[in-house]
Amino acid sequence: MATGLNAERYLPDKRTLPVLQKAVQNCHGCDLYRNATQAVFGELEAGSEGNRPVAVMMIGEQPGDKEDIEGHPFVGPAGKLLDECLQQVGIDRREVYVTNAVKHFKWEPRGKRRIHKKPSVQEIKACRPWLDAELEAIRPRLIVCLGATAAQAILGSAFKVTQERGKIITKAGLPPITATVHPSAILRTKTDEDRHREKRAFIADLKKIAALIA
Numbered sequence: 001m002a003t004g005l006n007a008e009r010y011l012p013d014k015r016t017l018p019v020l021q022k023a024v025q026n027c028h029g030c031d032l033y034r035n036a037t038q039a040v041f042g043e044l045e046a047g048s049e050g051n052r053p054v055a056v057m058m059i060g061e062q063p064g065d066k067e068d069i070e071g072h073p074f075v076g077p078a079g080k081l082l083d084e085c086l087q088q089v090g091i092d093r094r095e096v097y098v099t100n101a102v103k104h105f106k107w108e109p110r111g112k113r114r115i116h117k118k119p120s121v122q123e124i125k126a127c128r129p130w131l132d133a134e135l136e137a138i139r140p141r142l143i144v145c146l147g148a149t150a151a152q153a154i155l156g157s158a159f160k161v162t163q164e165r166g167k168i169i170t171k172a173g174l175p176p177i178t179a180t181v182h183p184s185a186i187l188r189t190k191t192d193e194d195r196h197r198e199k200r201a202f203i204a205d206l207k208k209i210a211a212l213i214a
């Protein structure tokens with residue numbers, strides 16, 4: 001069924017960030033645009049565009065409820081936690097371009113709430129041309145996959161984040177890649193103890209990244 005899904009034909013000829021950012025709003029490369037408010041493209045922290053070379057591209061899964069409404073990546077609870085942890089390890093947020101493997105919010109209703117739904121392999125593949133265009137435009141020195149969906153998009157489904165987090169992986173045509181958990185996995189833990197442990201492990205991974213880009 002979903003074999004024909006692909007964003008490629010919606011990509012503009014001129015692939016600068018502002019042009020891509022506009023063009024993605026018209027993407028019908030898969031069905032996820034239907035129930036989302038808008039596409040959420042990657043970006044640098046507001047106000048820091050062009051200030052310095054981008055050291056890191058961090059890739060999440062997809063926009064969440066707040067991102068879908070506001071039109072910016074990582075502005076909800078997961079983004080707040082990410083910003084806090086970046087600050088703790090001394091990574092300048094202005095050197096980090098944040099984006100997502102999938103640009104539209106996938107959700108299902110539960111009462112009045114919109115509950116996040118995992119994008120399918122086909123949807124991740126369909127959206128990959130946008131990610132490639134971002135990589136071309138940004139040329140980061142390091143790619144950081146946050147969680148399994150981003151790792152799937154960049155490293156394939158055989159990659160297991162839990163077993164291989166923090167390793168540096170090389171892939172033809174791409175800068176060095178590393179993967180860690182998604183900050184929302186930390187927020188989803190059931191006990192304080194689990195949350196603290198997961199957060200410490202996440203910060204340890206970010207520390208390695210900080211050393212790499214220093």
Ligand code: URA
Binds near residue numbers: 060062063075184
């Ligand atoms: N989670 C993600 O993966 N991306 C966002 O932009 C926000 C939450």
Ligand code: SF4
Binds near residue numbers: 029031033103127130
């Ligand atoms: Fe296009 Fe990606 Fe949105 Fe699907 S999720 S419609 S491929 S931008």
